[in-house]
Amino acid sequence: MKKNVEVLIIGAGLSGLMAAAKAVESGKKVLLVAKGMGAIGLSSGCIDLWGYSLDNPEHECHNPIAEISNMVKDNHDHPYALVEDVLEESISFFRRICADYNNPYLDNDGGNWLLPTALGTIRPTYLAPASMAVSDLHNIKRFLVIGFEELKDFYPDVLVDNLKNTGELHVDCQLNTLLVSTGGEELSTNNLAHLLEKPEVINKVINQIKPHITTDMVLLFPPVLGEGWDSAVVNNISQRLGCPVYEVANIPPALPGQRLQQMLLHHIKKQGVELIIGCTVTGALIKDKNCIEVLAKGSGKEITINAKNVILATGSFLGGGLSSKPSKVWESIFHLPVEKPEGKWSTREFLSMEGQPFNKIGIKVDQSLRPVGKDMKTLIDNLFVTGANLSGCNYPLEKCGNGVALATGYKAGKLVGEVGQ
Amino acid sequence: MLTDKAQVVVIGGGATGTGILRDLALRGISGVLIEQGDLAHGTSSRFHGLLHSGARYAVKDKAASKECIEENLILRRIAANCVELTGGVFIQLAEDDPEYTKQWISSCEEAGIDCEEADIQELIKSSPVLSPNITRAFKVPDCAVDGFRILWGNVNSARRYGAKVLTYHQLSAIHQVGGKITGVEVTNQLTGEKKSIECQMIINAAGAWAGEVATMAGLEVNVIKDKGTLVAYNHRLTNMIVNRLRLPGDGDIFVPHGTITIFGTTSLTVDDPTCTKPGHGEVLDLIKLGKQMVPDLEDYRLIRAFAGVRPLYQEGNSSGGRSVTRNFALLDHRLRDGLTGMISIVGGKFTTFRLMAEKTVDMAASQMGINVPCRTAEEPLITPVENALLERGKKVFGIPGAKKAADRLGDSFAQVVELAEKEPEKQRIFCECEVVSLAEINYAAQNGDSFTLGDIRRKTRMGMGTCQGTFCSYRTLGALRGYKQFAGNHRMYLTKFLQKRWKGMRPVLWGQQLREAQLSTGIYSSLFAMERMK
8 A cells, every 4th residue: 555645643642643733734634653542641641841940859840831941051952942932832732722622721820730649649730631630739628539449540548648748738638538339340440431421320429429528628539530531520520519520640541641642633633634543664765865755564554655754753662662672772663873871771769869861762853853863964854753752851750741742743743834835 | 575485496588497497397396487588588589490300410419419309209299389390401502512411311310310302393393482503402300480489388387387487587696505505586677676585496597698697606607609690581482491401501591480481590609698689781691691592582571680699508618600519518516616506507409498408407306306207298388279269269360360379379279269259349450460369469468477568579479570560569559558567658668669670670671671661660750750759
């Protein structure tokens, strides 16, 4: 099979989806191919831009956008240094799409939200879906944390024990827990979310919670309240119980990331992007510093794709974009050179304030996101690299993964959209 | 101070120490075992899990090789659920010396090891990962053995006869009066509480720590500490144990265990018994050697690396390595040093632990004037799970879950099945990689010997599989909150658990395992911000 397109995007994570959404706006013919569903579905579902203060990395920062511009003044190798021009524009673009689908992503007056997690830790984030945006954490007087007997991945008591230790709650805050049941056997997160779309199940749950509701109460749930991205289940529970209802971030699988993924996939399809999921790109033909052909395999068929521009959004090691052997690392499709740490790839402590150096491994690019060699010369003129594939950012530690994906994906989409116009 | 009394105090909760405790108990001699960590804290959890047929030592060490085959046959009989009858094969490659092979064949025959030449084409057909450069191959009765299960089997058997076990207790003093042992003082590592135990006899079975224990009694026992590094692959590379047919060296043993394969080892003399950090360089050296036997070794997914310290002993010798005997030595300190009531058992290997225990207790008993013969080779260590019970288990845990749990639990399987039948929510599987149910985790948590998530991990194998605890450790924390030893400091428990797994993952951080590590930092750092958890 042969395909001829103007823009080819490889990867369906946040940066690939953003690139597709932006590129298709220009009216160009866009094809997105992906091996799997992208790491966005594994993420919190929030958009982290920058979590902590540069001067005091133990403390959350209050103005992430300002902190990012400060940071890139010193750190030219950080992917944010490549997208300063479009950072705010990309966020507005993303929020417009979300609002169009009745899935508003809320900001906290330009600052970070401080949101509780299932472990009872606090994570700072810039944009949260309405179902997760717990406002004014410090002033909440009563929490009721609700778990499901059928779900083995969420423990209200663990959340409460640890949340009390954070020092972020009101001194008089009371925390209670409640286990409810949908009346069945063990359920996976997704099956539970599916079940909770049914009115009779939600009624059953509400009836169990109702006797425990008191004034000023805020309810926290595991991220399972419905499959849809429109917060219908959250709003339903909230209205009927008369108190705010939120979901907290939890280990995958979790619904908020999956909803965002589904919403963006729906959006780009509606905009005319062609999508092939389950399709592995196996190689590419490069001539005169241009990628002229991409070879892919999907459901037993070989596909040859001719594209004027290619966006590489294949997501680091986790996504399969980068491959490695002892002391060797390479980009999986084009064999682009990869920047690796001078010393060890990992640190002794699994979790520390240094972060793991392997998370900084990635591809070095020019200001237009095109891969460069050691001499900083552009290697392939029509190839653009985005998201976790980029070198120089320690996203788990800095809490900037989805922010970098969003802004770099947007920029790549914008650049390819402008070509020839 | 708390006080206790026993005829014998055994120092060290490894294969030898627990074997001795059981042997004492079966002869009606009262014993208390002291272990500074969990059982198998030392070398007994840090080896390849190979129950030797003796073939490996046939040329170099005939006596040891004969003991191996005898003990191999005994353990198959008394501990069937701890032994996987994989069989083993020795392969001679084109570059190996055919003269050695001839010598090896006759040595095996002399030792009584069943050794049969195998058809090379058939061997490669059934184990396609093996090198096409095999020139000769021989089948031997090697088996895979689960060290941890054997140890708990020893302890449970000993307890039925009244023996006591104190894990997380460190020896803090040895008491002697007029050249005679009178007792020990131990410190609870978790509470700091001290306890004094009155006894007639101390048996030092502290393995790599035996020198330190001897020093506390004013004696000198020079244990050579020889570190061996191993790696675990995420596949069963072959169905048989594969050995290289040449003088024993580094990187020449592959042992399949369930769904994984352990490959090792290296040999490096170290100063400190706690030196169990597997090095990245050692792992790369191992793989380079292993590629001679399994050419595509680099392409298979590694789960983790680990290292153990072999406690070797040769009177008057302090240099380590492959030349030191793998045989054991029984030191009678009454004759050797004039201290009555103390025996040290040093050197040796896992396969012969029962025999070492028998010889040790023979000596101890005769010194105490007790004349009861050893019964450890006759009485089964663990009663195999009956079919009817296994069927009940399948109903609550599913077929693979029940089989794995029955093998892991042996005698205790019945209690876990009952728990799951009574409380159906405990049937759920918490560790998907190793198919461990909540009922089994609960049982491990409440049996009185579990103080950390690591203790539960070792008992159940939870967190030992592909994801290395990324998912199940968090769940377990929630499910165990009701037990007082796990309530409270979740950050500490979780950090310790993840850190232990990290120690093993770090030396093999490439390919799929680097991907796994990225997911793991994604969850615990990106998502939970646990690096800043208070």
